[in-house]
Amino acid sequence: MEYGMFTHPVQGEHRTLYQELVLVNRTLEQKVQELNRAQQRLMEYRKVFECTGDFIYVFDRDYRYLMANEAYRDSRKSLFPDLIGRTLPEVIGAETFARIKPQVDACFAGSEVSYEDSYHYLDKGKRDVLVTFSPVFDGDRVERVACLIKDVSERKLLEEQLRQSQKMEAIGTLAGGIAHDFNNILTVIAGYASLIQINGEESEAAGMAGEILLSVERAAEMTRSLLAFSRKQEVHLETVDLNRLVAELQKSLSRLISEDIELVVRIAGEELCCIADRGQLEQVLINLAVNARDAMPGGGILDIRTDTAELEGEDLPDGRYALITVSDNGTGMAKEVQERVFEPFFTTKEVGKGTGLGLSSCYGIIKKHNGALCMQSEPGAGTSFRIYLPLSGERPCRQREECEERLSAGSGTLLLVEDEETVRDMTRLLLERHGYRVMTARNGHEALELYRQNRERVQVLLSDVIMPRMNGRELCEQVRQLAPGLPVIFMSGYPADVMSEKGLCGGGAYLQKPVKPEDLLGALRRALGG
Incomplete structure (x- = not known):
């Protein structure tokens, strides 16, 4: 027999009763299984509701909280240990509620509403958020609204980085076109200056032509630096005397910094030669000088010196290195800024004043030269950058x-x-x-x-x-x-x-x-x- 309560054969109306009981039993089992599945789904929904880091809460037509997840409750716990039953104006403040009320009312009218806003997290400070109000219908009428607040600061940062990289790609294309035309002009200038040198021999005009050629070479290096900054550019390696490089760059740096900043250049007594791309090293020094200038809005001292250093137990192989130190006595950097200073697109300057690419490009250039770029800084006590480059036994051969x-x-x-x-x-x-x-x-x-x-x-x-x-x-x-x-x-x-x-x-x-x-x-x- 299928049903255990009967111990003898079932006949007549008893068989009918038995069949009904079997049917009821199966129906009950199905209902129990459906209830268990529903409870399981409810528990899963509850886990998602509670475990997410996004803020979620639900309120009724009286703007009264019906439920809120743990993340949202924790964000308000310091003021309201128990949110449920309180109203939105009471919890978020009358001013904030007045600002978002048009979006809330539009949701009660049946529309889903999303907008970007800012929120001050207790542990993360001010962040960009995406707020979404979704209507919850009871028949044809919206009786409740569910709110989802999602932190989108990282996404917005990535979007900004993408825009910056697209700008740099556009600059690279523009720079390539400018470089082509500009280099044609420089070729003509260099050629005629060379002819003047040959025809004038030791005359005063020949000496002036020599200065023209030096200026042409400097302009060509600036063009290569522009291309290297804005696009992938091959490295032109040669033997570079760092003492001479810094000394020749001094005049350009003097024009770059403001008049209330004193530029002090100290050259080592011994020759410091490295295998490097001269234009890219100049770019590094220019970027560091610009950062130092911006760190001294009220004036100060920019100190650039060359020397040698013995390294042991550092990131570089042990040995003797050329050292260029660029120091300022400006505002300095906080510890959290120092930790991110070489990250691409990271900048502490206001919008429109910096790309966040200066120091990151410096770091990349020095790494490509098998060197190291180190920094020391104290808030209010200035910043010092140290550039270590492998020394070369070769000498510049432009005799x-x-x-x-x-x-x-x-x-x-x-x-x-x-x-x-x-x-x-x-x-x-x-x-x-x-x-x-x-x-x-x-x-x-x-x-x-x-x-x-x-x-x-x-x-x-x-x-x-x-x-x-x-x-x-x-x-x-x-x-x-x-x-x-x-x-x-x-x-x-x-x-x-x-x-x-x-x-x-x-x-x-x-x-x-x-x-x-x-x-x-x-x-x-x-x-x-x-």
Whole structure:
């Protein structure tokens, strides 16, 4: 038998009663199972309701609290140990309630309402929050409103960082275009200054031309620094004398800081040479000087000194390092600021006054140079940054006699392709002055036709990369079909990494504008096997 209360066969009306009891028993079991499932779901909902860090509460049409989760209750516990039964104006204050009442009333009218606001957390301070009021219907009427308050400060920070990175990408694109045009101008200035030097020999004009060339080199380094700051830029490593770098940068830094700040520069007595990108190291010092200036709004002392240091047990390998120290006696930094000072996009400056990229880019540059950037600061006592760089046994090799040798006369015939008339005319004049025979073309099509007519004479193709209709790489491919072994030298105002990404400078040597005359002549001699 299916039902245990019967001990003998069931017949007639007893069978009918038995069947009804079995049906009732099964129904009861189903109801119990449904109740257990409902209680389980209720417990799960309760866990979510209580365990979330978001604030959740429910109130009725009298704006009276019906329930609130633990996170919200804890936020109000100092004032109201028991929220349930109290009204919103009583708990959040009449002024705040008056500000949010239009949104609450819109929700009671049947609409879900979301808006951004701020909330002062007891443990986290002022934070950005997203407030959502959701209607709870009883039939066709909204009887209750559920409120969810979510902390969105981290999301807003990420959004701001994304906007900043998009700005930097736009700056990178703009900087690339500016660099191209500016480097063409610098190429012309450098070329004519070099010709003045050659024609004037030891005259006063030749000395002035030398100063022009130094200014051109400085401008070119500033352009590279701009590109390095705003986009991925290849590192141009050379042997750099840090004493000379700091001394030459002193005049620029004096103009950068305000008149009420005294700049003190102290150079080490011994030579400090490192393998580094000169432009990027200058960028680091400029950024540190700008930060020091901003930390001394009422004036002060900016102290920059070079020295050596013996490191042991630090992040760097033990040994002797070059040391550049940049110190100020400004406002200093609190401990919580110091912990985040090298984070990208972190800034203590007001909106519009800083990107939060200065110190983070400095940190990245020094790390790429296998060095370390350390900081010491005390509120009200100033800040000191120490730059450690590996010393090199090499010395800068830019001696006058080497430059004269590289500027010596050559011989050979080359095809010069350049769409900028001023660059084309200057380069032709410079090369002819040094013994080369030069044929010129304004674009790729003209150059290809000129080469077909003079293929037996042309020994080197010297071409700009970005040109209308046919770029330098396409011209190179066309010419190489006629003369597979012809040496090709590319020139461009864009950096080499940009050219490589676009696939525009394959198949030849590469010179980035502004091209120094000695670099151009050296490349030609190598191409001609001299």
